[in-house]
Amino acid sequence: MGASFKEESCDILVAGAGVAGLSFALHCADLYPKAKIVVLSKGGSEDSNSYYAQGGVAAVMDLDHDSFEDHIEDTLNAGDGLCDEAVVREIVEEGPSQMRQLMYWGLDFDATSRGLDLAREGGHSAHRVLHVKDHSGKSIVSVLLHRIEQHPTISLRYHQQADSLLKTKSGRCAGLRLRTSTGYQFIRATWTLLATGGAGQLYRYTSNPEVATGDGLALALKAGLSLEKMAYIQFHPTVMINSGGRDFLLSEALRGFGAILRNDAEEDFMFKYHPSGSLATRDIVSRGIYSELASEPNRKVYLDLRHLDQEVLAHRFPTIIQQLKEKGLSPEVEMIPIAPAAHYFCGGIPSDVQGRTAMEGLLVAGEVACTGLHGANRLASNSLLEALVMAHRAALSLGEIVPMDLNEEELEGLDTPKHFPMVDSKLRYLQQLMFEKVGVIRDEEGLKAALAEIDFILKQGVGREESTLADLALENLLLVAKSVVQDSLDQEENRGVLYRSDQVLNQSH
Ligand SMILES: Cc1cc2nc3c(=O)[nH]c(=O)nc-3n(C[C@H](O)[C@H](O)[C@H](O)COP(=O)(O)OP(=O)(O)OC[C@H]3O[C@@H](n4cnc5c(N)ncnc54)[C@H](O)[C@@H]3O)c2cc1C
Structure with missing residues (x-):
C-alpha cells in the first residue's frame, strides 16, 4: 500500500464514542476549558454497545426503599467472590450524582407522578434501574452527542480507527496511531483514554455491533500491558x-x-x-x-x-x-x-478507580477496563453505571493539563498489523471456534485445541505493507481470543459466568 502519513497533536485524545468516551470528553471540556480534545470513533454515531443498551442504569435513587449497602451486596453476590469491594463501594456511591449529571445534561429518564420510574432487574434486591423505555442507551448517547456539539473544544470524528498506542522512549503513552484507508495518521496527546468497548465479535453469535472487535484490549496487549479476568x-x-x-x-x-x-x-x-x-x-x-x-x-x-x-x-x-x-x-x-x-466482557485492561493504567498517560473507562466492579459476573445495568462514574473519575484525575513536548524522534510507533490472506473466512472460522470451544461450556481439551488453532492463524499472517483494516480487526480479535483462552485454562474453579465442565463449582453456588 502506498501509505500516507499525517500528524497532529492535542491535549486529550479519546478512542471511543460510546457512553464512556463521550461523557469523559464532556467532563474534560468542563474541567479544562482550554484543552484541545479529540474523540475518535471507529464507526458512526450508532456503532457502539452503548447505543444498543435497552434496560438502563443501576443507581440508588430512592433511599426510602433502597440503600448503597444493598446495591453493594447485590454486586458482590453477582461477582461471585472476585469483585474488589472497595471499588464496588466507590462506584456504587457515586452513581446518584452521575445520574443527576445526566439529567442536568438533558436526559429525561422515565418517571411517574411519584418520581423516577425505577425498574427492578434480575439480581437486584430493589427497584433501582433508571431507564428510558426500552432504548435507554440510545437516549443517553443522543443527549451526550447533542451536548458535545455545543463544545467548541471537542472535535468528534467518525470512522477513525486507532491501531496502536504511541509511546515515548521512557514508556509514557503519547497518543495514538490511526489506520485510515489511505495510510496512517499520528495524533500526539498529553493524555489518552481508551474507551473502545468490548469484543463480542469474537463469537459466532453476539449482541454486540460490528465495531466490538476488542481493539483497545489488543492495543494494550501490543504495548506490553496485561489484561485481567478475560475468561469471564x-x-x-x-x-x-x-x-x-x-x-x-x-x-x-x-x-x-x-x-x-x-x-x-x-x-x-x-x-x-x-x-x-x-x-x-x-x-x-x-x-x-x-x-x-x-x-x-x-x-x-x-x-x-x-x-x-x-x-x-x-x-x-x-x-x-x-x-x-x-x-x-x-x-x-x-x-x-x-x-x-x-x-459483555467482565475483564479488560486493569485500572485503578481513577481509570489509570500501568502505562503513564494512558487511561481507560467503560467495558474495555477491568476496575474490579464486576468480578466473575456483571450485575445487570451496572456496566453503564461503571462507564459513567469512571469517565468522571478519569477526567478528574488528569489534574492540570501541561502540554508535552512530543518530538517525533522521541516516539515509538508500535506493532504493524499482519496481512491475513482470506480474512473473511478466517474471521468466521475463529468465531465458530470460539463459540464451540471457548463458549458457554469449556474444558481443557477444547481450550488447548483452540489455542493451537489461534496460534496457527496468527503465524500465518504475512507482510506488513499489504495489510488492510479487516486484517487489523482480525489480528486484534486473535490476540484477545488468545488471552481469553489462556485465562480460561488458568482458572481452577468455576465462578460467575465461567463454566468448565472439567472443573469444580465454587462452593458458594
Ligand atoms: C444489546 C445490548 C444491551 C445492553 N443493555 C445494557 C443495559 O441495559 N444496561 C447496562 O448497564 N449495560 C448494558 N449493556 C452493556 C453496555 O451497553 C456496555 O457495556 C457499555 O455501553 C459500554 O460502553 P463503552 O463506552 O465502554 O463502549 P461502547 O459503547 O461499546 O463504545 C465503544 C466505542 O469505541 C469505538 N471503537 C472501537 N474500536 C475503536 C478503534 N480501534 N478506534 C476508535 N474507536 C474505536 C466504537 O466505535 C464505539 O464508539 C448492553 C449491551 C448490549 C450490546
Whole structure:
C-alpha cells in the first residue's frame, strides 16, 4: 500500500464514542476549558454497545426503599467472590450524582407522578434501574452527542480507527496511531483514554455491533500491558440469530412473560436441564441451550411466542416486536431462532478507580477496563453505571493539563498489523471456534485445541505493507481470543459466568 502519513497533536485524545468516551470528553471540556480534545470513533454515531443498551442504569435513587449497602451486596453476590469491594463501594456511591449529571445534561429518564420510574432487574434486591423505555442507551448517547456539539473544544470524528498506542522512549503513552484507508495518521496527546468497548465479535453469535472487535484490549496487549479476568464473558441466553444481519437481543423479560424455549422438534427441552424449565436463571438457560444445540447435528433452538396475547406482547415489548416484523418474522405464527450470544466482557485492561493504567498517560473507562466492579459476573445495568462514574473519575484525575513536548524522534510507533490472506473466512472460522470451544461450556481439551488453532492463524499472517483494516480487526480479535483462552485454562474453579465442565463449582453456588 502506498501509505500516507499525517500528524497532529492535542491535549486529550479519546478512542471511543460510546457512553464512556463521550461523557469523559464532556467532563474534560468542563474541567479544562482550554484543552484541545479529540474523540475518535471507529464507526458512526450508532456503532457502539452503548447505543444498543435497552434496560438502563443501576443507581440508588430512592433511599426510602433502597440503600448503597444493598446495591453493594447485590454486586458482590453477582461477582461471585472476585469483585474488589472497595471499588464496588466507590462506584456504587457515586452513581446518584452521575445520574443527576445526566439529567442536568438533558436526559429525561422515565418517571411517574411519584418520581423516577425505577425498574427492578434480575439480581437486584430493589427497584433501582433508571431507564428510558426500552432504548435507554440510545437516549443517553443522543443527549451526550447533542451536548458535545455545543463544545467548541471537542472535535468528534467518525470512522477513525486507532491501531496502536504511541509511546515515548521512557514508556509514557503519547497518543495514538490511526489506520485510515489511505495510510496512517499520528495524533500526539498529553493524555489518552481508551474507551473502545468490548469484543463480542469474537463469537459466532453476539449482541454486540460490528465495531466490538476488542481493539483497545489488543492495543494494550501490543504495548506490553496485561489484561485481567478475560475468561469471564457474559453470554445472553436469547439473541435472535439473523443470517446476513446483526443478531439482536430478545429481552429475558420475554420468558418471564411466558415465552418458551423449544427445539426444532417443538420440545420444551429446558426441563431436561433444570426443573424451572425456560424460567431458570440466565446462566443455566445459556448452558441448557448450548447443550441442546450440541446434542444433535443441525439441532436448532427457538423462542416460542405463538401462544401469548399478541396485543399485550406488542404493547409491552414494542421495539422487539417491531424488529421481528422488520426481519420478516411473525411471532404469532412462527418460532424465533435463537442462540446464546457473547454479550459483555467482565475483564479488560486493569485500572485503578481513577481509570489509570500501568502505562503513564494512558487511561481507560467503560467495558474495555477491568476496575474490579464486576468480578466473575456483571450485575445487570451496572456496566453503564461503571462507564459513567469512571469517565468522571478519569477526567478528574488528569489534574492540570501541561502540554508535552512530543518530538517525533522521541516516539515509538508500535506493532504493524499482519496481512491475513482470506480474512473473511478466517474471521468466521475463529468465531465458530470460539463459540464451540471457548463458549458457554469449556474444558481443557477444547481450550488447548483452540489455542493451537489461534496460534496457527496468527503465524500465518504475512507482510506488513499489504495489510488492510479487516486484517487489523482480525489480528486484534486473535490476540484477545488468545488471552481469553489462556485465562480460561488458568482458572481452577468455576465462578460467575465461567463454566468448565472439567472443573469444580465454587462452593458458594
Ligand atoms: C444489546 C445490548 C444491551 C445492553 N443493555 C445494557 C443495559 O441495559 N444496561 C447496562 O448497564 N449495560 C448494558 N449493556 C452493556 C453496555 O451497553 C456496555 O457495556 C457499555 O455501553 C459500554 O460502553 P463503552 O463506552 O465502554 O463502549 P461502547 O459503547 O461499546 O463504545 C465503544 C466505542 O469505541 C469505538 N471503537 C472501537 N474500536 C475503536 C478503534 N480501534 N478506534 C476508535 N474507536 C474505536 C466504537 O466505535 C464505539 O464508539 C448492553 C449491551 C448490549 C450490546
